[in-house]
Amino acid sequence: MTIQETEDGIVEEFSVFTDWMDKYEYIIELGKNVPPIAESAKNENNLIKGCQSRVWLDCSYSDGKLYFSADSDAIITKGIISLLIRVYNGQTPKDIMESDLSFIQKIGLQDNLSPTRANGLVSMIKQIRAYALAYMNK
Amino acid sequence: MNRILEDIRAAVPALSQQVYGKPLVYLDNAATSQKPVQVIEMVNMMNSGLNGNVHRAMHYLSEQATMLYEQARERARQYINAPDRENIIFTSGATAAINLVASSFCYKFLKNGDSVVIAGDSHHSNIVPWQMACERAGARLKVLPVDDSGRLEIEKLDSLIGPDTRLVAVTHISNVLGVVNDVRQIVGIAHAKGVKVLIDGAQGIVHAKVDVQAIDCDFYAFSGHKVYGETGSGVLYGKSDLLNQMPPYMGGGEMVETVTYEKTTYAPLPLKFEAGTPNFIAAAALAPALDFAAALDSGERGRAVKEEEAAILAYLPDALREIEGLTLYGTSGDKIPLFSFSIEGCNSSDIAQMLDKLGIAVRSGQMCSEPLMDRYGVTGMVRASFAPYNTLEEAAYFADSLKRVVKMLR
Numbered sequence: 351m352t353i354q355e356t357e358d359g360i361v362e363e364f365s366v367f368t369d370w371m372d373k374y375e376y377i378i379e380l381g382k383n384v385p386p387i388a389e390s391a392k393n394e395n396n397l398i399k400g401c402q403s404r405v406w407l408d409c410s411y412s413d414g415k416l417y418f419s420a421d422s423d424a425i426i427t428k429g430i431i432s433l434l435i436r437v438y439n440g441q442t443p444k445d446i447m448e449s450d451l452s453f454i455q456k457i458g459l460q461d462n463l464s465p466t467r468a469n470g471l472v473s474m475i476k477q478i479r480a481y482a483l484a485y486m487n488k
Numbered sequence: 489m490n491r492i493l494e495d496i497r498a499a500v501p502a503l504s505q506q507v508y509g510k511p512l513v514y515l516d517n518a519a520t521s522q523k524p525v526q527v528i529e530m531v532n533m534m535n536s537g538l539n540g541n542v543h544r545a546m547h548y549l550s551e552q553a554t555m556l557y558e559q560a561r562e563r564a565r566q567y568i569n570a571p572d573r574e575n576i577i578f579t580s581g582a583t584a585a586i587n588l589v590a591s592s593f594c595y596k597f598l599k600n601g602d603s604v605v606i607a608g609d610s611h612h613s614n615i616v617p618w619q620m621a622c623e624r625a626g627a628r629l630k631v632l633p634v635d636d637s638g639r640l641e642i643e644k645l646d647s648l649i650g651p652d653t654r655l656v657a658v659t660h661i662s663n664v665l666g667v668v669n670d671v672r673q674i675v676g677i678a679h680a681k682g683v684k685v686l687i688d689g690a691q692g693i694v695h696a697k698v699d700v701q702a703i704d705c706d707f708y709a710f711s712g713h714k715v716y717g718e719t720g721s722g723v724l725y726g727k728s729d730l731l732n733q734m735p736p737y738m739g740g741g742e743m744v745e746t747v748t749y750e751k752t753t754y755a756p757l758p759l760k761f762e763a764g765t766p767n768f769i770a771a772a773a774l775a776p777a778l779d780f781a782a783a784l785d786s787g788e789r790g791r792a793v794k795e796e797e798a799a800i801l802a803y804l805p806d807a808l809r810e811i812e813g814l815t816l817y818g819t820s821g822d823k824i825p826l827f828s829f830s831i832e833g834c835n836s837s838d839i840a841q842m843l844d845k846l847g848i849a850v851r852s853g854q855m856c857s858e859p860l861m862d863r864y865g866v867t868g869m870v871r872a873s874f875a876p877y878n879t880l881e882e883a884a885y886f887a888d889s890l891k892r893v894v895k896m897l898r
Contacts, residue, residue, distance in 0.1 A: 370508060370842075370845035370846075371842070371845065371846075371892075371896070374841075374842055374845070374896065375896060378896060378897060402835075402836070402837035402852060402853040402868060403835055403837050403867075403868075404867070423835055423867065424835035424837050424838050425835060425838050425897060426835075426837070426838045426841055426842075427835075427837070427838075462841075
């Protein structure tokens, strides 16, 4: 599945919610179901510090594709992380660099990606792109 | 709701709006307060008709603006009972006021090997400027601790102040703990050893009666926007002899007497510390803001506000404690209606984000007080801070909503 197809699927899923609390319920559920990151990967190197919450991001590369695992101490952040991983996992560095993540806005979560939110998500996306850029030149 | 409170709320337009389809419940007053009509009107009136640079020109607009600016200085003087207008320096806020002292006072009086004592319940604004000043001078920063209940351990102050101590900088009321510190006692202890005291009054100006002569502090700093004023206004109160001894903070227009390339002499107080065009509209709006604040504290309005505040203080801590795993911080003594807490298994930003969608504005995270978060062993807290225009109904809606949110998060 391409990045765009996954994004479209997520937008479709979220289109059923008319109430914010229902939407959060779903995001929290997603957050709770994120596969746990290896304890060894939850280290200082992978830590992205925000004022509001912390995020750990680990990346691996095989067969020209990138794979991510991540964790956060905030469950809503973690729910959004699960969406990002769904979108990016198994994609090529080039496709990741070309994506614009417009789905975040389409499902109304752009506030979570505002640089002032300081929840680590903005830095996480930057970090994902930094990995993609690094592997693109390999 | 009580009729008097309804009147107060009607005078603050921002309170009657809806967010995400819910009535706004604004409980982030310790960050900034909502403005009453008379403040908004003053700002609009000056922007639309009286925009002339202060203290400079002979024309009508400048004269009117200067008059309003100086009237606000007089209003601020009265409000905190400063002896003279020269003791009231307009700044852009409490942060700028503290930085002014950390820069000018410390340049003059803080030397290599000296120390500054700060309070352990401080906002970053009362930590970082002193840290910077100490680094510049080669001085040491010492911290007066807070105990588990959020009480400043004033009994340790005397031994913390050494012959090397030049200044004690304390918080009047902590933005995280909401406990009113006994600043008179602190000043007494410091002055007995000949040490000067600055008080960060960002929260104190809103919730305590501030009489700088009774407190006898050497400096008192506050922001206009936390006390119903416009953003970008603030006051540094300072004693005249100290302000006169301190070098100017910034150089520029208005702060000078005569300028030649060889030597400049400075304007007398307070203008010596007001270089450049000040935010004179915000400063002028401090007068109606302080009028509004004073009215909330007197007569039948004052009684209604006090009753509601007492009801909130009696109700909310118990209502919050019904939530399993909730810890309240700042439970000691004289307390303003400000409630910071953490909940086991729930991240503060998750809670705040969900409350937002229910119309409730609260603060979350480290609240510009990272050392205090470390002190209590948490990465963040949620804070609900009430103003006199908040009601018991809002407190109840907040408590119920919090219970709902916590249930979803667990």
